[in-house]
Amino acid sequence: MLNSRPITALVGVLPFLLACQGGGPGDDAGAPGYRFVVVTHGVAANPFWSVLTNGVYDAADELAVRVDYQAITTFDLVAMSQMIDAAVASGPDGLVVSVPDENVLGPSIRAAVDAGIPVVSINSGDHAFAELGVLAHVGQPEFDAGYQGGERLFASGARNMLCVNQEVGNISLDLRCEGMIEAVEAAGGTVTILPVDLAAPEDSRQRIAGALAADPTLDGILALGTTGAEPALGALEDAGRLGDVLLGTFDMTPSVLEAVRAGTLHFAIDQQQYLQGYLPVVILAKYLETGAVPGGGRAIPTGPRFVTAENVEEVVSLTARGLR
DSSP states (O other): OOOOOSOOOOOOOOHHHHHHHOSOTTSGGGTTOOEEEEEESSOTTSHHHHHHHHHHHHHHHHHTOEEEEEEOSSSOHHHHHHHHHHHHHTOOSEEEEEOSOHHHHHHHHHHHHHTTOOEEEESSOTTTTTTTTOSEEEEOOHHHHHHHHHHHHHHTTOOEEEEEESSTTOHHHHHHHHHHHHHHHHHTOEEEEEEOOTTOHHHHHHHHHHHHHHOTTOOEEEESSHHHHHHHHHHHHHTTOBTTBEEEEESOOHHHHHHHHHTSSOEEEEOOHHHHHHHHHHHHHHHHHHOOOTTTTSOEEOOOEEEOTTTHHHHHHHHHTTOO
């Protein structure tokens, strides 16, 4: 195999992509030996990004292309732009990038496009990929996902809520809060944004606990990732308010899914990040071979899907295999 990683698995993806995939690694379709570079703002060791990385390497193995995965170790977008610049200088056949802030990363991405390197964006950047000259974007429409999360919490009875943002300045996460706020305020509720630090879970727990103590009327929380959800669960348990305050989150870990199963977490929003890793590799390979690009100029959505107590069991086994 050309690529190695912790988990290798094959899954079905969008029918039109499978229809054009052609031969496997041993066939002529893999003969060009393309090399792609993936640069993201999330390290592979993070549970979310490790699943995305599984998708990257599974597609690379199936298509017999080489992929170099790179990621910043902290949320430092200047360092990420330098990684993209270095990737462009290496002359890859294609580039995959996440775009948490198009203002900082835009010049480096445009430089890749100007150099004739096809670029696909993933995960974050659905609002900006077209203006950057990127071929396609694969990910979740973040504002819409936040809107739907806020709608669901309000419909379930929450009125005074927190949006727990573990990475303020990541435009995609900010859009999630904006969507939530619009939905909740339109329905007559209120939302307060609570910044926390994804690298400091105990501090996050204390911040959430402090917000709960300061305002006993808080009855809903939307965490923008599991690094906010897990401290929120701890804070609610400490306060004796598990199940009393409706808690939803983006993304999933085994502990998050167990909380959904137990009913202490109302829902998890699944953006199906395996597909965010898998599909761009297929898109780039097929673009280089055929000149065809899916999406029609629109982002290719991988979510949101809501995981609740009603459907959590079907997701648990796939999460254990690194596919969800």
